[in-house]
Every structure is written in C-alpha cells, then in structure tokens.
Amino acid sequence: MHEDTIELVTKRKKQWVDVVHDFYKRMYNERDIESLENILKFIFGESDELPQITKLKVDTFNHLSTLLNPIQEWRVIDQRLLVFICNDTFFYKKGTQFDGYYEVFFREWFLPQLKTEKEGEDLFGLTLKELDHFNIDIWTALSAYLNATKQVSFLREDKSVNSVGEIILKLIKENQTRTIQLLDNENYIKPLISLLGTAQQSLLDTLLENLPLYYTRKEAQKHIRFSWLEELCKINLKKFESFVVEKMEGSDCIICVMECYRILFANARKKYRKPTVIHIKKMLPYILERKNSSEDGYTFNWSPATELFRDDTPKFIGWVCKYFRKEMKTELFSYVKETKQLNLEIVSHIVGCYKQSAIEIAIEAIMNIKDNTPIAHYKEAFALLEGLDFSKYNDLVWEIACSEYQDLADTAASLLSRYPTEDIFYKAKELTLSEKKEERRAGVYVLSQIRCEEAIASLQPIVEKEGLEDVRNIAVRSFYSHKNQSKVSIEDIKKRISLASLRGKLEKPIAEWAGELPELQWKDGTTVSKTELNYLFYRQISSKKINVDIEAEPMYTLLDQKKGADFAYALFQNMIKNTGIKAVTKPGFAILGKLGDQRLVMPLQNIAIQDKNLNACAILGILGTYKAALALEKVIQHFNVEYLNVRGAAEEAFESIAEQLGLTYFELKDNMMPDFDFINKEKVISNRYIIFISPQLKFSFKNLQGKQVKSITKASEDIKKMLKNLNTTLKQTIQHFRHSLENYLVIQRFWKGKDWKKFFLNHPIAFACGQTLIWQQNNESTFTITASGELKNHKQQSLDINHNDQIRLVHPILIGAKIKMKWKEYFETQKIIPVIQQLDRDIIQLPKKLYKVTLSRSFEDRTLPAGKFKNRAQKRGWKKGSIGDGGSILSYKKAFKEGRIEVFVETDNLQTQGIFDEEMVLGKCFFTPLGFVQTDSFWFSEPRNETDNRLITLRDVPKVIYSEAMNDLKEIMNDVS
Numbered sequence: 001m002h003e004d005t006i007e008l009v010t011k012r013k014k015q016w017v018d019v020v021h022d023f024y025k026r027m028y029n030e031r032d033i034e035s036l037e038n039i040l041k042f043i044f045g046e047s048d049e050l051p052q053i054t055k056l057k058v059d060t061f062n063h064l065s066t067l068l069n070p071i072q073e074w075r076v077i078d079q080r081l082l083v084f085i086c087n088d089t090f091f092y093k094k095g096t097q098f099d100g101y102y103e104v105f106f107r108e109w110f111l112p113q114l115k116t117e118k119e120g121e122d123l124f125g126l127t128l129k130e131l132d133h134f135n136i137d138i139w140t141a142l143s144a145y146l147n148a149t150k151q152v153s154f155l156r157e158d159k160s161v162n163s164v165g166e167i168i169l170k171l172i173k174e175n176q177t178r179t180i181q182l183l184d185n186e187n188y189i190k191p192l193i194s195l196l197g198t199a200q201q202s203l204l205d206t207l208l209e210n211l212p213l214y215y216t217r218k219e220a221q222k223h224i225r226f227s228w229l230e231e232l233c234k235i236n237l238k239k240f241e242s243f244v245v246e247k248m249e250g251s252d253c254i255i256c257v258m259e260c261y262r263i264l265f266a267n268a269r270k271k272y273r274k275p276t277v278i279h280i281k282k283m284l285p286y287i288l289e290r291k292n293s294s295e296d297g298y299t300f301n302w303s304p305a306t307e308l309f310r311d312d313t314p315k316f317i318g319w320v321c322k323y324f325r326k327e328m329k330t331e332l333f334s335y336v337k338e339t340k341q342l343n344l345e346i347v348s349h350i351v352g353c354y355k356q357s358a359i360e361i362a363i364e365a366i367m368n369i370k371d372n373t374p375i376a377h378y379k380e381a382f383a384l385l386e387g388l389d390f391s392k393y394n395d396l397v398w399e400i401a402c403s404e405y406q407d408l409a410d411t412a413a414s415l416l417s418r419y420p421t422e423d424i425f426y427k428a429k430e431l432t433l434s435e436k437k438e439e440r441r442a443g444v445y446v447l448s449q450i451r452c453e454e455a456i457a458s459l460q461p462i463v464e465k466e467g468l469e470d471v472r473n474i475a476v477r478s479f480y481s482h483k484n485q486s487k488v489s490i491e492d493i494k495k496r497i498s499l500a501s502l503r504g505k506l507e508k509p510i511a512e513w514a515g516e517l518p519e520l521q522w523k524d525g526t527t528v529s530k531t532e533l534n535y536l537f538y539r540q541i542s543s544k545k546i547n548v549d550i551e552a553e554p555m556y557t558l559l560d561q562k563k564g565a566d567f568a569y570a571l572f573q574n575m576i577k578n579t580g581i582k583a584v585t586k587p588g589f590a591i592l593g594k595l596g597d598q599r600l601v602m603p604l605q606n607i608a609i610q611d612k613n614l615n616a617c618a619i620l621g622i623l624g625t626y627k628a629a630l631a632l633e634k635v636i637q638h639f640n641v642e643y644l645n646v647r648g649a650a651e652e653a654f655e656s657i658a659e660q661l662g663l664t665y666f667e668l669k670d671n672m673m674p675d676f677d678f679i680n681k682e683k684v685i686s687n688r689y690i691i692f693i694s695p696q697l698k699f700s701f702k703n704l705q706g707k708q709v710k711s712i713t714k715a716s717e718d719i720k721k722m723l724k725n726l727n728t729t730l731k732q733t734i735q736h737f738r739h740s741l742e743n744y745l746v747i748q749r750f751w752k753g754k755d756w757k758k759f760f761l762n763h764p765i766a767f768a769c770g771q772t773l774i775w776q777q778n779n780e781s782t783f784t785i786t787a788s789g790e791l792k793n794h795k796q797q798s799l800d801i802n803h804n805d806q807i808r809l810v811h812p813i814l815i816g817a818k819i820k821m822k823w824k825e826y827f828e829t830q831k832i833i834p835v836i837q838q839l840d841r842d843i844i845q846l847p848k849k850l851y852k853v854t855l856s857r858s859f860e861d862r863t864l865p866a867g868k869f870k871n872r873a874q875k876r877g878w879k880k881g882s883i884g885d886g887g888s889i890l891s892y893k894k895a896f897k898e899g900r901i902e903v904f905v906e907t908d909n910l911q912t913q914g915i916f917d918e919e920m921v922l923g924k925c926f927f928t929p930l931g932f933v934q935t936d937s938f939w940f941s942e943p944r945n946e947t948d949n950r951l952i953t954l955r956d957v958p959k960v961i962y963s964e965a966m967n968d969l970k971e972i973m974n975d976v977s
Contacts, residue, residue: 005045005076008075008077013044016067023036023064026063032057032060035057035060035061036061039064042083043077043080043081043084044077045076045077051084055089055099058089058100063108064081064084064085064101065081065105065108066104066109067081068081068082071123071127071130072126079130082130085101086131086134089101090102091136091140091144091147102145103148105148106148106149107148107149110124110145111149114164117162117163122163122166123163124145124163124166124167125163125167138171139182142168142182145164151187151188152164152191153191153194154168154191154194155195155198161195161198168183168195169195169199173203180211189228190231193228193231194231197231197232197234201235201236204235208243213225213229213247214250220252221252222251222253223253224253224256226303229243229248229263232244233263233266237267237268241264244260244264248264254279254283255300255301258279259303261275262276262319265323273324276324277328280320280328280331281331287300287313287316287335288335288338291340291341292338292340298311299311300312300316302316302319311343313346314343314346314348317335318345321349321350322353325353329354329357332350332353333358333361336350347362347364347384348384351384352945355387355388359385359388359392359393362381362384362385362388362390363396366381366382366385366397367396369381378407378411382414385415391419391421394416394423394427397412397416398412398427398442401413402438404438406470409441409442413449414445414449416428417446417449417450425455427443428442428443428444428455429447429458430443431443431446432447432461440468441474444459444466444471444474445474447478448479451478451482456478456479456482462479463476463480467503469542473542476550485550489558490522490523490524490558493554493558494532496535497535500538505535505538506535506538508534508538510533510534510537511587513574513585514537514574514575515570515573515575515577516570516574517533517567517571517574518563519567520560520563521559521560521563523559535555536591537588539552540587540588541586543590546589546590546615546619546622547622548622549590553594556595564594564595565596565597568591568594568595568600569596571588575588575592580611581604581615583615586615589615589618589619589622593620593621596619598625600619601625601627601630601631602631604619604620604623604628605620605635608631608650609635609638612639612646613646614645617632617635617650617652617653618649620632621654621656622653622656624660624661626661629654629657629668632653632654632657633654633669635647635650636651637732664897666743666744669739673765674765675764676764678692681693681762681763681764684704685712685722686716686719688712689701689703689709689712690703692764693765693768694787695772695787695830695832696831696833697730697734697768697835698730699723699726699730733765734769737765737769738836741773742836744808745811745836745838747896747899747960748808748809748958748960749808750807750808751807752803752806753801753802753803753805753806754804757801769835770785771786771787771832772827772832772833772834772835773809773835773836774809774839775807775808775810776808776809776815777799777805777806778805781799782794782819794822794823795822796826811838811960812838812839812841812843813843813963814959823839824839842963842967843963844962844966844967845959846955846957851954851955852955853946854926854943855924855925855926855945855951856925856954858925859905859922859925859970860922860923860924861921862922862973863919863920865920866909866910866911866918866919870910873972876968876971876972877894878972879893880912880935881893881933888909888912889907890906891905891935891942892905892907893905893935894968895930896961896965899930899958899961900929900930901928901957901958902927902930902932902933903925904925904927906942907922908922908923909921922973925965925966925969926943926952927951927954927961928950929950929952933950
C-alpha cells in the first residue's frame, strides 16, 4: 500500500471510530460482525476480496453509505466503498417495491450536500459519473434518487436550478414522455411544475395539457391533483387562474373542488370569498352524512395532510372558523348538533371562535364524557370553559366533581376553583361536612385550590379530624404550605401527633423491615416516644412520592442531630439487611435523607451504581449535602450511555440539592469542578516541570525557568499514568463546563465583579476557558482574558473590574459587526478556538410585523420524522409538555430559568412511545412567565388563543431568549441536520 494511502487509511479510521463502533452495536450476530470486518478490510484496502453480501442483509449494512466523504473530496477509500454498495445491491426490485443501498446513499449522504449546493456546482452530475462506472445509467440513477427522496425541490433556496433540476431539464427535452412518466410514478410532478415555472415557463405551457391532472377512484371519476394546481397559482396566479378554474369545474369530486377553492381563496380572498362559502355550505352536510352513516368511521382528508389514515375534519373546521366566522356560524352549530360522533377538537375550534355564544356546545362535550374516557380527553373538555361564564351549569360541574373517578372529579373541581364565586366557596365548605367521601373530597379540593385566607382556615377542621387519608392529605398540603413551618415548636408537633392518635393512625407498629432502632431525642433532651416515632413513619407512608411530608417536616429540625444521624444509620443498615432499598421501604427514604449524615453517602452511591437503583438517588437528593451532590455526579457520569432512567433520577436529585443550597444546577456543577491541586493555576511535577491548562484547553508544560516545552522528557510510569488520568478528567470536566457556559450565555447570567474574578481568574479550568470567550462589563466594554491574566478590550487596552461591576458573556446579538470582527481576528491570531459557539452563533431577530403577536406561527405546519424531532429536541434542552389522548404529546417546552421565561411549541402526530418514522407537525409557538403553565396538572392549562393573559407579547421577550428559542426550533426542524 502506498505511503499516502496508509496515511489516508489511518486518518479515516480515526475519523470513523465512533461511527464504526455504532455499526458494530447494530450487528445481530457473530456472522454479521465478521461480514462487517471483511467489508471494512476491503474498504481500507487491507483485502482485495470483495465481500459477497446477500440482498437479505442490505438493511444490516445500508448505513455504510454515510461514511462517504463529500463527493468533491473522494479518495481511494470512497471509491472502494462505492464498489461494495454497487455490487448488484444498489437498486433492485423486491416484489412491488425497490430495495438496496440507494436509499441511504441518496437520502442521508447525497441530499444534505444538495441542500447546501452552490450555483455552478454539479453534485448530481459528479455522482452520476461515479455510478456510471458500475453500469448504473442516468435513468436508473435518477429513478433511485426520486424513489429515495420525497418531493425535494429542484431549486436552491435562491431559486436557481440545482444539479438534479439541470438533469431533469436535459432529460425532459430529450424524452418528455419518459421523464414525465418517471416523475409521476415517484410523485414528483409538483417539484417539476415549480422547476419549469422558474426556469422554463414556455416548456411548462406546452406540458400542462399533457399532465395527468385527473385520476379515478370509487368516490369520483375525476379527482384533481390539486397540489399541482396550487403550485401553478404560486408561480403566476394571473396567468394560470383560468386554467385552475376550468379544471376545478371539470371535476366531479366535491372534496377536490373544496381544495381548489381553498387554493383560490388563499391567493385572491376578496374575489373567491363568496363562492368558497357556498361550497363550504355543501361540504359540511356531505361530511356529516358520510360520518353519521358510516359504521367504521368516515375519514375526511384535508390539506396539508400529515397522516394517511387520520381524519382531518377538525382541521377543515378550524380553517372554516378562522376565515369564515361570520358566514358559517349557523352551519357549524348545526353540524355539532346533528353529528353522531362529537369530536372534541372540532368543538374546541368552534368554542374558541364563538366564545360565550358556543357555551352550550362546550357543555355538550363535557356531558359526553364517559367514565372510561382518558384523562387527557376530559382535561381538554373542561378547558373549553376557560374564560366563559358557565355559572348556569355549576350544578353539572359539581356533580362531576363528586364523581368516584378521582382524575375526572379533580379536573371538574379544578375548574370550579379557578372561578371562586361566593356560591362556589360556600358550596365547597358545605360539602366538607358531607357523609359521602367523594363529596367531602370535592369540597376540600376546591377549597385547597382557592387558597384565600378564609378557604385555608376552612381546611383546619379537615386537617385535625378527617379520617380518610386521600381526602385529608389534599387539605394538609394546602393548609401547611400557607403556614410558617420554621416557627413550629416541639409542643406544636406533639399536638399534631396527638390529633393523629385520636384519628386512630398511630396504632399499627412500625414495619418489620425497619428492625431494632436506637432511641431518638428531641433537642430539649427528652426521648421521642414510640407513638411519636410511629407518627414519623405514618406521615411518610401517607406521602405518595419520595419526598418529605409537609406536615412532619418541622419535626426533623426539632430532633437531636447526632441521635438522629445514628438512628438513620441504624435504619439504613436494617433496610439493607432485611429488604434492600426497595419500594416497600419507601416510608424510610425521607427519614434517611433528613436525619442521615455522610456515613450514608458512599453506600448509597454504590447501591445506585451497582443495583441501578433510582431510590438511592432520591435519598441522596433529600440528604441535600455537597458530598451527596458529589456522589450523584459520579452516578451521572457512570450512566452516561446506558440506563438513562438512573441518570435521569440522579440529575433530578442533583438539581434538588442545588435548590436546597441556594444554587442553580449549573452553579453547583461549577463548584464541583476539580482544580487538580493547582496553586495560581499551575502545579510543579517531577521537580522539573510546571503543568498548566492552555487556552487550547489542553495540559501544557514549561520548565522551572518559565519556557514552554512540548512534553515532559523521561517521565516515569507513575507520571505517565497521572497525566493520563488528568487528561481524562479534564476532557470530561470541560464537556460539562461547556453546558454551563452555554446556559450562562443563553440566559445572560450576571456575575458581580468580585465573584467573577474569584472564579474565572483563579480556577485553572475556568481561567483557560475564559480566555476563549468574550465578556462584557456593565453592558458596555467587551473584553477577554489574556494568558497572563490581564483583561483587555477589543483595542487591546487594559481594563479593570470593580467589585460591584456586572460581568456577563456577551451575546453576539448585543454587539456591533465591527467589534465582533475585531474579536474574531484576535482569536484567529492567537490560534484560540472558543469553548462554545459565541461570536458565530446564529442570530434570529424578531421582525417588526410580529412585535404585537403572542402566538408565533413561524414554524407552523413544519414536519419532521417523530424520532428525529424527539432526539434533537432533547439534546437542546426541550422537554415534553402536555400529554393528550392515547399518549399523544401536545407540546414541547424549554425553560429559561434565570430569565424566568418558558417557551412552548405545539406538536401534532407525536406519541410518547414508538412511531419514530411518522411525520410529526409543529403548531404555534409562544412564551409565558416561568411556571405559569402547568403541563402536569389535572387542568389542561396551555393557552388556547392569543388573548390568554399568560402569554408574553413577542416584543417583550428578551432578544437573546427569542433568538435562542427560534434558533433551536430552526435547527431541530432542519431536515438536513
């Protein structure tokens, strides 16, 4: 093998190491692993024997195409990889479908390059040339490309023709019939129309009559391919309007005609408003009749369709409500009244459009709720009454609030508590005296949610006397959350214990798993009695979650600390001996966390890691100490790849400790960064060298005279081992610190001058990273840190920072182009690569036309495979919002915690589990104050319209947060990334 080839192979192996590792993980058995090894040997030129992989194994190895370099950079390795994938398995017929390596080759390797192709480049031509070596001619290659992709435009973003479009233009001139037939077979006529309308309008004119615009199905003889007509209207409405109308009038399909009116109305509203209304009035009875007469359920399709078998009637009615509110009220109300299949989404559109006048329709939807209706469904049903006067129907809502089905009852009670009139208050108070537990529960629930002083005072008798725990605990949470628990005395706690005893709650002995326990003492030196100890366990049993019960919480601080720690350690040992840290021992978790000391930390860390135990993580979180946080950090690092549920539990517990310590999650992480025992950001090793961290974020060395050297000569094995461990730790720590810095940039966190100096000018890792970033002093001067620790502005002038100055990472949206360029030049000269993307960050400014908008539609109707969306959203810090019927995800959200703002984006056709290949759809995007929208509550609380007072007008969203949120969605929905 030639020396250059050897060097290339070495480079590619290093470049592909992670990807190849993933390939190995996908292999089903030893034979597949052996085949992959032989394929790689052939690709790298280590063997000239071409592996003979059967067509049955195409799916196993199809992602090898993604290893190819961009075609302009192909070398011998890429050529050998192409030899393998073109070995009779590139593109072939399998039954009625096509199969082969072509799909990943074009969709995942070629298409991303085409998306960024510049004018003058000929990527498709180069690709065709390479494929031609394997007898894959231009027609076969084009057919494979079209089959692998979905209606990808033949135009670039600047409307110039891309290299695939150039080939189409060439072939259509050479063989018009064959080209159109091929494009029609692969559903590519719409991109063809767009191509010809831009580049060859004269050719489009001659082709129009030859295009198969009509097709036949059982519902009609002349369906229209209306999406083609829509494309013509986009090109030139004036020119093609009569053609569109002519074809529409020639159709016998009522739905296709409706679609054509939608298109014409969108392009000429005033002209086509009346005829569109006339046709809608025909369309609604048609849909109603088909639905009412169909036993299996009639599925109506309406553009843009997102799922083949999904009923788009709600989408159609939403469109009618949006544009024809005045003309269609009678018909829409009549549709709801006469339908046998009341659809909640349809009702939502109508109630949202007609508000109070549609109150009876909203009530009808609630009355249609059955006991087995999914919780998300009736949450949405009750949400229809948001902002409406439903006092006339209070008795109906109270009846549901007293249902034996708790989720349904709580949803109705939540609605009542949101409008606390005197009638509702006194009705709730009256129900707390009822003999029926469901009625008492409803009354307590409403009072607990009203939260005024009189309502809270009304809960005291329930707290003291109620025997049913699920009813009493509702009152307990609300009652004590409004009390100053820090002032509770031993006498107060003993009164709570006495009342519990009177309710008969302290008669059962402590569970056997707790074992023999040492005595506990109060802080006044008296012994905690058996009854008092029973109370502690009783209250923790009553708590459904792994947390500290709010009623018992003051008791922990009133106990002797040392005795409490010994008690917790003994309890922990008994639990391990008898059962382990399992669900059955849950009442003991909070006791361990509140009373335990550092003796529990390491054992809990080991249990969390060795047993993959989520409960151990939760206990560490309740412990709330710095050492517990360090243990959780070890758990987080250990489960970096697998068992992400354990990692998630550890992350949640870590965040809980941060809150207890008065820090943010990222601040606590920063406090735990190792300093390697450096003094003044460096350390002497081997008595001959000084080690420090350079702005390149690597360990560097200098001799004792201060001269920098490349490496340590004649290092002992111990030194080599130490340096290896240091490098691993440094790499991991910088990776974590990147997330912190990224967060600080996005939320625009400020440090006081003295705090900033203490951290960024003294901690070795923070100092090294700080040299790669641009900072801002008091919203004015920008500066960076030099290797000597000096602070210099963009003119390289020194500046000083006062103790009370405000320092932050500067966001590029806040500085001018000239200053930005100066800093880029500085980093280039210093050969510094910023630890995070800062100056080159994409910026999205709010257009003036959206200043007064509350619901952004910038990404509405954008689609992406569900699996891709979930993965990308999670990586950028977005989480699931509200969950609807059948596990459908109704929104995703991201919190900008220090900015006290949360951003939401509606999602459609997205499930909590499975269905990764279906196209999900984005809806409206909006911003609210942090915590104002409860996505995990009984109440469906997301804003339903632009008048919701929780919505923040877009011009009032901080520029940085708006830019970052919009850029997130842009990158998530980018079908190339």
